[in-house]
């Protein structure tokens with residue numbers, strides 16, 4: 001079987017072991033979108049203005065729900081309604097990183113993200129027990145976990161043997177770990193001769209994507225959708241400020257225009273990738 005990145009999202013949806021991954025892959029194919037918008041704004045009005053504008057064009061909305069200054073539980077209700085209305089999944093970028101397993105599974109605060117986010121993520125730094133802890137609350141709800149294997153910021157320590165260990169941890173829990181925040185494909189990385197890696201399919205969600213900038217003043221590094229999806233074989237492009245700028249008093253027409261631009265660029269890079277076989 002060819003490497004996952006040479007198969008269509010639909011083909012992969014039919015085989016994936018995890019329900020959230022299957023749903024995401026199906027939505028990507030259906031909406032012709034591998035775009036995830038990262039809605040990193042502090043006011044719920046801006047948050048929802050952006051989501052209403054980009055909703056029809058994304059496969060996944062990525063949230064940092066704790067940065068909303070005016071958060072209240074109705075935010076979650078509305079987010080879920082929009083997820084159904086526009087058919088996108090929700091990814092709470094919670095970056096769990098604490099010790100195990102009980103601490104992780106109760107570290108949910110007032111928002112209880114396992115109740116509404118189809119996908120969340122964790123750092124590999126605590127070791128495999130972080131997966132065990134999150135799986136104990138995530139598996140019963142058909143959730144999927146993303147491990148941070150390679151970060152996009154300048155000087156990130158997520159390289160070499162750290163990345164390999166993160167992939168090994170994921171390999172041992174393919175029922176729950178559906179992929180990585182990374183910059184390249186990860187299948188087979190860190191595998192020994194005795195590991196069964198046949199059929200391994202990790203979704204690679206890549207932040208650090210921009211069409212107009214190569215970085216910001218805080219160490220973020222941007223690559224284009226063509227570099228990320230076609231050259232590096234990543235599956236989902238995560239875009240934040242490239243779509244809504246500062247994210248204050250957003251101009252929804254401009255947000256829509258940028259979302260369409262990134263959607264088209266990401267999809268074109270994917271089509272080029274799967275057609276080269």
Ligand code: S5P
Nearest residue numbers: 038151152153181207208220239240241
């Ligand atoms: O390595 C990473 C991992 C993540 S999840 N680099 C990242 O930039 N992110 C997140 O992606 C980051 O927290 C932010 O929410 C988003 C990128 O936003 P942008 O405005 O730079 O596109």
